[in-house]
Amino acid sequence: MGGGDKGLLELGGKPILAHVIDRLSPQVEALAINANGDPERFAAFGLPVIADNVEGHPGPLAGxxxxxxxxxxxxxxxxxxAAADTPFFPESLVHGLYLGMVSERVPLARAETAREGGFDRHPTxxxxxxxLRDDLxxxxxxxxxxxxxxxxPHGVARVVFDGEDPFFNVNTPEDLERARARA
Incomplete structure (x- = not known):
């Protein structure tokens, strides 16, 4: 996608990240954006921007x-x-993850989708x-x-979500066009 912030690409008249915020905000008490670099590029969202606090940007776990x-x-x-480039995730995401976590009595839950022959994991x-933060x-x-x-190894509830590719994310210009058609 040219190396920029995919969440700032336009989808349906607003940035993809705005769609993510719109879906997630009713599900949680507070929101923050995890991003490295200049936090001012997210100022329009009015949310705290927190950078990784681990050297070398080691990936999603640092976030x-x-x-x-x-x-x-x-x-x-x-x-x-939730990933900033995934605008169509379930509006029941947090509730479903919480139910899985509580019912299985584990400290973590992740989203999955069923596919022929197995499951696709969506660990972000x-x-x-x-x-678990000190352990992490x-x-x-x-x-x-x-x-x-x-x-x-800590115990994770695997919560399966249904729907039309609920964790579709924008990785290519073609994906962006597909997202625009879907929006």
């Missing part, structure tokens, strides 16, 4: 840790995460217990980078 640290400072026990769509910080310091490599 989760930044979110956990922010949430702990705000007095929250859980954080929900998750519910995370803030109590240690794992990142030890070189862990894959989300599933860190989450699965």
């Amino acid at each position: 989760v840790l930044a979110g956990m640290d922010w949430a702990a400072g705000e007095g929250f026990d859980l954080i929900a995460t 769509f998750g519910l995370w217990s803030v109590s 910080r240690a794992a990142l310091s030890g070189g862990t980078r894959k989300v599933i490599a860190w989450t699965d």
Whole structure:
């Protein structure tokens, strides 16, 4: 996509990130944006912008840790995460993840979709217990980078969501055109 912020691309007259915020905000008590670089590019959204607090931008887990640290400072026990380039995720995402987490008595939940012969995992769509942040910080310091490599040993509820490609994300110009047609 040319190296820019995919969430700032226009979809239906507003940035993709605005669609994400519109879907997620009724599901949570507070929102923040995890982004590195100049936070001013997100000023129009009126949300706190938190950067990774781990050197070297080691991937999505660093963003989760930044979110956990922010949430702990705000007095929250859980954080929900969603990708900024995925405008059509379920409006029941957080509720479904929470039900999975509580029913399985585990500290984490991730979204999945069924496909022929198995499931597709969507680990950036998750519910995370803030109590695991020191463990996550240690794992990142030890070189862990894959989300599933860190989450699965802790116990994670796998919550299956239905619908027309609910976790479709915009990665290419063709995806953006498909998203525009779908919107």
